[in-house]
Amino acid sequence: MTQNEQDNRNYAKFAKIAMFEPSDSQECIDLTKEAYRVSETYDVPVMIRMTTRVCHSKSLVEEKDRQEVAPVLYQKQRDKMDAVPAISKRRRYVIEEQEEKLKGYAESCPFNEIEMNDTKIGIIAAGAAYLYAKEALGDKALYLKLGFTYPLPMEKFKTFSDNFDELYVIEELDPFMEEQIRHRKDTVMIGDIGCYALGGAAPLNAKDLAVCMGDSTFFHTGINSLTDVAYNSSNAICVILDNRITGMTGHQDNPGTGYNIKGEPATLIDVETVVKALGIKHVRTVNPLDLKAMKETLDWAFAMEDEPSVIITKWPCVLKKYSKEDKAQFNLDKTPCVVDVDKCIGCKKCLSTGCPALRYDSETKKSSIAQADCVGCTVCMQVCPVQAISRKGDK
Incomplete structure (x- = not known):
């Protein structure tokens, strides 16, 4: 016994x-x-x-x-x-x-x-x-x-x-x-060695495996890989993170930016057009800062159990020197966000975004946002359950 x-x-x-x-x-x-x-x-x-x-x-x-x-x-x-x-x-x-x-x-x-x-x-x-x-x-x-x-x-x-x-x-x-x-x-999440390689760490925990390809992977070797996905009808959701630049390794232009290595205007290769040309039938382009749109897009992709799909998240890197095309295409408002401490309930939901601008005071049990670090992406606003976060100057 x-x-x-x-x-x-x-x-x-x-x-x-x-x-x-x-x-x-x-x-x-x-x-x-x-x-x-x-x-x-x-x-x-x-x-x-x-x-x-x-x-x-x-x-x-x-x-x-x-x-x-x-x-x-x-x-x-x-x-x-x-x-x-x-x-x-x-x-x-x-x-x-x-x-x-x-x-x-x-x-x-x-x-x-x-x-x-x-x-x-x-x-x-x-x-x-x-x-x-x-x-x-x-x-x-x-x-x-x-x-x-x-x-x-x-x-x-x-x-x-x-x-x-x-x-x-x-x-x-x-x-x-x-x-x-x-x-x-x-879902088994496989990521590259660019900026998104850091997404495997807490609190995001958004990557299980790393493959060594490099910045602007889609234009380096990703097209070949996606060809195999389409050819074999793999049950995969491929997410192409189009931040309009070659981000982590020096902010070089690439075939998707519309400028060549010398900074001169060049033929722009449209990612969505290429993806469809490779044989992927299910393709969506979405603003990654719009959490509702991202969730709906992911639900759409997961619902396809027997066919591959591609999600293209399109938004300029926050560190990029914006081109005139960026300014015309995107609403690049960088007004920082602020926390209304009277409304904040200390739930730490905003901290789950992994944003380095967010702070939490363990004594007051309130969140705050470092104004010098905030880029006004509004992701924290979208996750706050009590609407305690707003853009500075908004009421």
Whole structure:
């Protein structure tokens, strides 16, 4: 015996076994009956995950009529039951097919239900953890209560999470659901060695891998790479950061700026035109400082599961000496932003932008903006939940 807690849900994921999690005495009855039905319907073993709190609890239950079923007669099925290696490797295909069917069941399972409340806080929980959350938050949150937890209803998660400003996964011991949810919404982000290489650091954490190409990558070797993406119909979202200059390595002009290396007017190669010529059908150009437009564009790209897409973010580098074309095309207002300390609630949401102009006073628990460092991009204004940030001089 041991007093150490263990999370038995991992057995279900490891062995690809269907799993139910009751939260109270009534569900212990109801989910056990459903587990037998699922086992017979999908021809799979089913696990019922019990926890100490549920096992030690008592509550009234509603009895229902016993359902009589005919006994299942034994049949010799060596290709199913005798799990020697030669048979096991064939059965693996069957297990994967069964799991796909169970994923469909998870989406429609009556024990995976949404409890509606008028709130912008979403909770995903199962078993006893659901009752803990309900006791703590009551009707201050909207709940996705799960009774069937392997495989998880990923499409239901996506639909549920799209409605909230804040979403929490509440569970005991291991992050069993959280890891699977993150893995399904997460993306492998591969970046270059230009300015955006710094995006891998906190608080942005926006890059997993680096590839060594160099500034103005699209014109150096990116065109060749994008040709392969189009040719192979790769499931990739390629983001081309067009800051109208060769930024980190010296602010040289490039084929996309309209000027040659001597600063003389030259033929401008339009990035979007080239991308489409390579065979990419889905292309959008967006202002990266417009967070709403960026989110909508990313949602558009992620919705294309089987085809590549390209997003071109177009805005001049803040350190660039602007050309007459830049001034004509972009609204380059650099009026700095300021924080209204009376409105600021100290939530630090603005700090999540990674802007070096932002400051936070741990004593007053208020944010401020260093005026000499602010370039008036207004990103902090867009993320502030209480509209405590505005341009200097605005009311």
